[in-house]
Amino acid sequence: MPYNINNAAMTTQTVSTPIPTGYWRSVAESQFCPANECFIDELAHAAGKDPFEFRRGLIRDQRLVKVLETAAQSGNWGTPLPAGSGRGIACFAGLGSFAAHVAEVSVKDAKLRIDRVVCVCDCGQVINPKTVEAQMQGACVDALATALKAAITIDKGTVVQNSWPDYQWMQMADMPKIEVVIIDSAAASGGVGELGYPSVMPAVANALFVAAGKRVRRFPIRLEELV
Numbered sequence: 001m002p003y004n005i006n007n008a009a010m011t012t013q014t015v016s017t018p019i020p021t022g023y024w025r026s027v028a029e030s031q032f033c034p035a036n037e038c039f040i041d042e043l044a045h046a047a048g049k050d051p052f053e054f055r056r057g058l059i060r061d062q063r064l065v066k067v068l069e070t071a072a073q074s075g076n077w078g079t080p081l082p083a084g085s086g087r088g089i090a091c092f093a094g095l096g097s098f099a100a101h102v103a104e105v106s107v108k109d110a111k112l113r114i115d116r117v118v119c120v121c122d123c124g125q126v127i128n129p130k131t132v133e134a135q136m137q138g139a140c141v142d143a144l145a146t147a148l149k150a151a152i153t154i155d156k157g158t159v160v161q162n163s164w165p166d167y168q169w170m171q172m173a174d175m176p177k178i179e180v181v182i183i184d185s186a187a188a189s190g191g192v193g194e195l196g197y198p199s200v201m202p203a204v205a206n207a208l209f210v211a212a213g214k215r216v217r218r219f220p221i222r223l224e225e226l227v
Contacts, residue, residue, distance in 0.1 A: 001036050002059055002060060002061060002064055002091065002092075002093040003040065003055070003058040003059060003060070004058050004059070004060050005058065010032070012028070018157075019154060025139065025142050025194060025197050026139075026194040026197040026198050027194070029092065029094055029095075029194065029197070029198040030143070030146070030197050030198050030201070032198075033090070033092050033198035033199055033201075033202065034090075034198070034201040034202040034205065034219070036202075037090035037091070037092075037199060037202030037203075037206070038090075038202045038205050038206065038215070038216065040054070040055060040058075041088070041090075041202070041205075041206040041209065042215065045209075050078075051088070051089055051206065052068065052072045052077050052078075052089050055068060055089070055091060056068055056069065059091075061093060061098070063098050063122050063183075063185070063187070064091060064093050064098045064100075064122075066122065066183060067091065067098045067099065067100045067120050067121065067122050067183060068089075068091050068100045068120075070100070070120045070181055070183065071089065071091070071100035071101065071102050071118055071119075071120040071181075072089065072102065074102070074118045074120060074179065074181050075087065075089070075102025075104075075116075075118035077089065077102060081104065082106070084106055084107050084108060084211055085104065085105065085106040085107075085115070085210075085211050086104070086105055086106075086207040086208060086209065086210025086211030086212070087102060087103070087104050087207050087210060088102070088103050088105070088202070088203045088204060088205065088206030088207030088208070088209070088210060089101070089102050089103075089203055089206065090199040090200075090201075090202035090203040090206060091199050092195070092198040092199040094191075094195075094198075095190055095191030095192075095194055095195055096123075096124065096188070096189075096190025096191050097121060097122060097123040097124065097190030097191050097192060097195045098121065098122045098123075099119065099120065099121045099122075099136075099195050099196060099198075099199055100119075100120050100199060101117060101118065101119050101120075101140075101199045101200050101203040102117070102118040102203060103116070103117050103118075103200070103203035103204045103206075103207045104116040104117075104176075104207060105204060105207040105208055105211055106211060107208070107211050107212050107223070110223055111223075112148065112208065112221060112223060113176075114144060114148070114174075114175075114176040114204060115176050115177075116176050116177050116179070117140055117144075117176050117177070117178050117179070117200065117203070118179045118181070119136045119137075119140060119178065119179065119180045119181070119196060119200075120180075120181040120182075120183065121136055121180070121181075121182055121183065121192070121195055121196065122182075122183035122185050122187070122190075123182075123185075123189065123190045123191065123192045123195060124185050124186075124187040124188050124189040124190045125185060125186060125187065125188065125189050126182060126184075126185075126189070127189065129182055131192075132180075132182055132192050133180045133182070135192045135193055135195070135196060136178075136180045136192070136195070136196035137178050137180060137196070138196070139193075139194070139195065139196030139197040139200070140178050140196055140197075140200050141169075141170050141175070142197055143196070143197045143198075143200030143201050144170050144174075144175075144176075144200060144204070145168070145169045145170045146201060146219060146220065147200065147201045147204050147205070147219055147220060147221055148170070148174075148204075148220055148221055149168040149169060149170065149174075149220055150167060150168060150169060150220060151167075151220050152167070201219060204221070205221070208221065208226070212226060214226035214227060215227050
């Protein structure tokens with residue numbers, strides 16, 4: 001975790017399963033970051049604090065502070081939204097880089113829609129800005145699909161999904177506006193291929209809490225499963 005929290009520890013355990021697994025974008029970061037960032041959001045609300053300010057007060061690295069502040073500013077943090085809409089924030093540090101996302105969502109007629117995503121990254125010295133932008137956008141598409149649509153289910157030892165009709169990915173009509181801001185940095189170049197994924201899902205989940213008043217406990221998000 002990128003936060004200065006005393007007596008915090010994280011452990012992992014490998015679990016054997018008969019179900020074969022394959023490649024996954026951002027690997028463990030896409031599992032740990034959503035859990036951590038959703039819980040940090042819960043802590044902020046329990047403390048009566050603004051989720052952005054709460055995070056900023058706990059972050060150790062000033063590069064991440066700048067990324068988070070830029071995301072809040074670019075994402076119009078603190079400005080009002082219509083009823084049934086919400087704005088969420090989340091951040092990530094890893095792979096030698098830093099990222100933060102602000103997501104705007106709306107709930108209407110029992111359907112969740114992502115209206116806007118602001119992505120800010122500091123990946124050190126940038127060689128090709130268009131490549132960084134494309135990687136952040138592509139990772140956002142992957143993360144949104146995982147948050148809202150894509151699931152593998154097993155029935156009697158068999159994978160239910162066969163292809164894109166039932167293993168759904170984001171389509172053009174589903175996509176929000178994605179705005180990418182790249183921090184000018186003289187630091188050593190860090191990773192960018194996996195960077196744009198981890199904090200998208202918790203930003204969406206945290207925005208949904210503002211819009212609907214209920215927490216996400218599993219992905220893909222099903223509104224009827226919110227607690």
